[in-house]
Amino acid sequence: MPKIIRDLEKKIFNTSMELFLENGYEGVDMKMIAKKCSIAVGTLYNYYPNKKELYIAILNESWNDTFKRFDKLKTLQLTPREKVEKAILMLYEDIEKRRGLGKELLNKNIKDLIEDARVSEFKKALIKNMEMSISCLEKKEAYKDDNSINIRLAEILLVSIPILIESHRHEKEENIRFLNEMLDGFIL
Known part of the structure; x- marks a missing residue:
């Protein structure tokens, strides 16, 4: 059974913003975002097609x-x-x-x-x-x-x-x- 994360899109958005602030655009990749959000990279791509x-x-x-x-x-x-x-x-x-x-x-x-x-x-x-x-x-x-x-x-x-x-x-x-x-x- 897949885990359900409430407000996942908001979590992805806020986490990504923090990562971009800390590391700059080039210092962030989709794997890093997914890991920080505790989700699979494929799940992240369901919300955003790319960085x-x-x-x-x-x-x-x-x-x-x-x-x-x-x-x-x-x-x-x-x-x-x-x-x-x-x-x-x-x-x-x-x-x-x-x-x-x-x-x-x-x-x-x-x-x-x-x-x-x-x-x-x-x-x-x-x-x-x-x-x-x-x-x-x-x-x-x-x-x-x-x-x-x-x-x-x-x-x-x-x-x-x-x-x-x-x-x-x-x-x-x-x-x-x-x-x-x-x-x-x-x-x-």
């Missing part, structure tokens, strides 16, 4: 709330600068909470991820949300005619946050202040 699909499901689920909060942020009665400051804080805290989950998206060596259209769309959506917040800010004269300044600033912020968290883990307030002051070099 990439499982990772993308985790990535989407973990960022879904962030995207909803970006949408809510757009409707708040705040100045453009206050919205950007809230967006930076929100991203910082969300990235910090995920402890690096998703940093593989910046790694060009993980071909099965970077070549996946869903991953590309996810990255575009993340950049677009940050870019929309920044686009409301009035730029300094040197950048007023630069059509790519908003996207470049969004990309810089999104790349900088994980680096600051990793390099200066216990300096959250200073890191957030630094990111906001960095923007001051481009806006009025």
Whole structure:
């Protein structure tokens, strides 16, 4: 008689997320996940056809709330600068909470991820949300005619946050202040 595990899909999801956080995408395989969940590898494949699909499901689920909060942020009665400051804080805290989950998206060596259209769309959506917040800010004269300044600033912020968290883990307030002051070099 097969053993019945309550909420197995949730257990697989949570266990996999922890393993990806601890070992990175390349450091995890389906056997490791199955072993940690105390299930057969075949059972795991009944839920997810491969590691990439499982990772993308985790990535989407973990960022879904962030995207909803970006949408809510757009409707708040705040100045453009206050919205950007809230967006930076929100991203910082969300990235910090995920402890690096998703940093593989910046790694060009993980071909099965970077070549996946869903991953590309996810990255575009993340950049677009940050870019929309920044686009409301009035730029300094040197950048007023630069059509790519908003996207470049969004990309810089999104790349900088994980680096600051990793390099200066216990300096959250200073890191957030630094990111906001960095923007001051481009806006009025």
